[in-house]
Amino acid sequence: MTYRAPLIDMLLSLHHGAGLLAAAEAGHYNDYDADMTAAVIEEAGRFAADRLAPLNRVGDQTGVTLADGHVTTPPGWADAYRTWAEAGWNGISSPESFGGQGLPLAVHAICNEIWSAANISFGLCPLLTSGAIEALAAHGSEALRTRYLPHLVAGTWTGTMQLTEPQAGSDVGALRTRAEKQPDGSYRLFGSKIFITYGDHDMTENIVHLVLARLPGAPAGTRGITLFLVPKFLVNEDGSLGARNDIVASGIEHKLGMHASPTCTMSLGDHGGAVGYLIGEENKGMACMFTMMNQARLNVGIEGVGIADRAFQQALAYAQERKQGRAVGKGGEGSDPIIVHPDVKRNLLLMRSMTAAARTICYATAVAIDLSHGAVDEKVRAAAHARAALLTPLAKAFSTDIANEVAALGVQVHGGMGFIEETGAAQYVRDARILTIYEGTNGIQSIDLVMRKLGADKGAALRDLLDELSGIVAKVEASNDPAFGATGAVLREALGAVTRASEWLLEKIVSAPNDALAGATPYLRLLSTATGGCLLAREALAARDDDAFRDQAAGHVLLTRFFAENLAVQAQALERSVTGGADSINNADAALT
Amino acid sequence: MTYRAPLIDMLLSLHHGAGLLAAAEAGHYNDYDADMTAAVIEEAGRFAADRLAPLNRVGDQTGVTLADGHVTTPPGWADAYRTWAEAGWNGISSPESFGGQGLPLAVHAICNEIWSAANISFGLCPLLTSGAIEALAAHGSEALRTRYLPHLVAGTWTGTMQLTEPQAGSDVGALRTRAEKQPDGSYRLFGSKIFITYGDHDMTENIVHLVLARLPGAPAGTRGITLFLVPKFLVNEDGSLGARNDIVASGIEHKLGMHASPTCTMSLGDHGGAVGYLIGEENKGMACMFTMMNQARLNVGIEGVGIADRAFQQALAYAQERKQGRAVGKGGEGSDPIIVHPDVKRNLLLMRSMTAAARTICYATAVAIDLSHGAVDEKVRAAAHARAALLTPLAKAFSTDIANEVAALGVQVHGGMGFIEETGAAQYVRDARILTIYEGTNGIQSIDLVMRKLGADKGAALRDLLDELSGIVAKVEASNDPAFGATGAVLREALGAVTRASEWLLEKIVSAPNDALAGATPYLRLLSTATGGCLLAREALAARDDDAFRDQAAGHVLLTRFFAENLAVQAQALERSVTGGADSINNADAALT
8 A cells, every 4th residue: 555644643743742833823933834834745745655655665675786886776766766856855944045945844854754654765865965964054164065055955966974884883983984185175085984875876966975084193082083075976166077086885785674775885095085075174073963963863763753654554554454353242244354353453553652652752853953943032942952952862762663663563463464575564664673773773862861961951951841741731631531531640640750760860870870871761761751642642632722633633632542541651660660770780790691 | 693502591491480390399290300301402402503503594595485386495404304303303292102202392392492593484394293293193083193193293294284364364263265075084175275384395205284174064163164184195005105185385475584484375176176184073173273272372482482582692792792882981992892881781681581581481381281281180280271271372472572572672782783684683583573473463362361361260370370479479578688679579569460450351351341352462461571570580599599500590680680670660551551541442443544
């Protein structure tokens, strides 16, 4: 089956769950146009269903090939990409001054969910380009920006991010690729990089590689890393393409999933040195990378939401169609669709509610990033910046964790058919598996949350979030609506668990950092579950009062209730893992021999 | 890396966690020889490491092929199988009267774990043969047993189980393959079957298919199903092979994993009818299947334990080798193996402790099956039968659920390398994915647990189990040993949660079966977690007092503590999902449109 973008769910999540309309009403979302958003995502959904979804399976089966340094993408891929770029999808949130459409990042995030859901291997390419655009726009010289940004924004050239080397994965500071300054002010790069997404392909004329390297005599570790722009083809003064640069794909990986997305080993400087241009300052490459990290990590979270929704849609359709057994209490011959069985229903509700919670966290992160740039007063911008920083690891790790869980449930709903590749459900499992790893493993996200984000400003960003969530819970409680079941009480308890776990961590970060680190992963899950549950509740409450969503209100109350009573109830257990698990981890070496 | 059977862990689990030694001391395990067990599993481990593990990857990459009805297994497969069978591994728990070795099923279970860990696609074939042996031994006529059992026990012929048809998966009663009685007392079968494991292969001369079919005029549903023995080659009076029978593999599936295990579509009767022989009575085929169901389901659980342990071993080795970053609090240059990072340690402890808990549940199930046949008095046999029935769905579903979780964690520990097929970690994810589905999906297991096993004899088997587990917790509490941390308190709470959830379910099974069904999956997890935690504690306590395991005692106490403080703490949340989740599931149709 194809993919249908859940437009109403998306708008409800964006406008109410993520709080965009409230921010717009407060004047912080310059001339936000809800109708425009609806039109844009509807068109994106149509393009995705018509052009991208049909290529998802062929991409998986055919994969990519490498010959003589040239990567060939699957049949139909290059054509679809060019049509997509020509329609203007690449630059929808890029500055209008460089040819973009200047729409909010939050709207771009929905489009990214749509591309990922339809065809995650395809959708990954522009995410890398987005990262290159952001780094270049923030740190590139005027000359580099003028020459490269319009092509990147238009999508006529794509971008890559080149950090990883065999000995430098999570530990970026260990990288060895070296750069030497030339008399003309350019640099020559030598070394090799691995795991470079879309490091080569045949969809565009040129590729703009952003490469981290080390200058002679640079300090060890992350303080001695510099960012360079290294084009596949050099660009002449007049903007035409010049010589082939000395950076080539020398290998591609055979992966569990994402078969249509080339993952390249790149060789730089085998023939005299790859020509590179400095971005930002020498030895300040990590700062340039940090600029784009929130958005890049959010985008991976969005990929998780997309593939989870795709898996859900397919499982739901299967469960409505496939007949096995009889509903309990129903007599007579024949059989019923398996969706009548409570255990199947439970799996589908897990899938849908986890996806909805992750979506709302991701969109809320996007809104916070938007506000951090665009809000009318500095105080709101600063608070939004802190909120975005806090939510980013949740958006990345929670969404991709649940993407794997949801994809696995999707296979389960299909029974034996789920294990057969032709069904398609298994591809989501394979594709989703990388999401918890790249752009910082989810363990790294949890550590970032606890050690950097939670502790920043003594927990101010967290307190601000908890205040907001507590207000939502108060509204659920005040509604006195039996349809919410135990939602109010469960979410109230969950916020209490977050508060206690956070206080414990804030103390341990200082006094016993290894204890704080041991609890990082369950803490991220705890905070995500509480946040997701509360934001879902805000959606459900708002749907009743907004004509655009009133028909969906009952369904969203049920979804919120299911999430609370079946998932948010885990809050205390997670709290105990955070605050009580450290000893059992840090002193357990005898159990790991 | 290769696989090393964890012999000491296995013996500790079998002798103490699963309670074999106590049963033997009480006289119920006829002349049990612990040294013999140790020697057998050591030799199995050697064979697995030398012959089976090296074929695991080539099997995955090469897969199987079908041409003209003949399935070809991967290179080396047939030779390895024959060597394995010649060494007598196939019949180690089969009756000596048919050429088996008559060892306990519990010892056979350990061997099955070893084959599965080394090469799960290979190990699956003899599991099917075991099922055929069991059904035939229990229900076959003297003539059929004499003719077929010696070959099946020796492994010179293999067995299949043919239930599934396109419209008859979980709903076996919907099958349509028909059988017609012939004047000579044999039958002719017509129809087709799907998802038939090792339905054809080139490892043995003959294959003994056990096929469920329907006789003319048989009652609808499961009451009208009959079991037949349908050999690939007919067998002459003198035991020599005769004509090719009219049952052929007409297709093989392209699957997510288990590539080396052929999953066949079988066509019966395209050329006049497949010759079949009645097993048991007409229309009593389901009863014959039930005979072997406990053991077959246990074997799938054992597969889960095996693959989980394999994934753990590989992840542990990687984490000990791969260097990234510096341990917190350690200064200077250089980097440490990633196992120093608490979050990595946590993942490895999750893997090991979940595997150990599942292993102990599986071995305890095997011991209960052994006792149900072999205990010296009828009362013990009856109690063991009820215990085996109760534990079987836990052994199957919990072990295979955690196998998927453990395999996924294994990829995570490998970081980006985990997504690359060459690493091998991803194969475990792919292979494990079927385990929660075949031999009754884990949803079916949960339903079986709640609707059949829990309710049997008004919960007597459960009470008996809880009494035993409570005694273990009392010993942990009485030990007053700080090394156990909160283990005693957490497990005590978990047993309380089981008790309350069970009482609620026992009432709902009668008054509101759909409510009971909605809570079945979290209940199975709850009971498994409580049972696994307590049995791990029994191992840890016993290790201190048994010279054979004293060196492992400290490690097992740590493992038990980790399991309790990080996993068993979820008991109350699971209880709430059981008792509070039904409304949010059974009235949630508006959230699933």
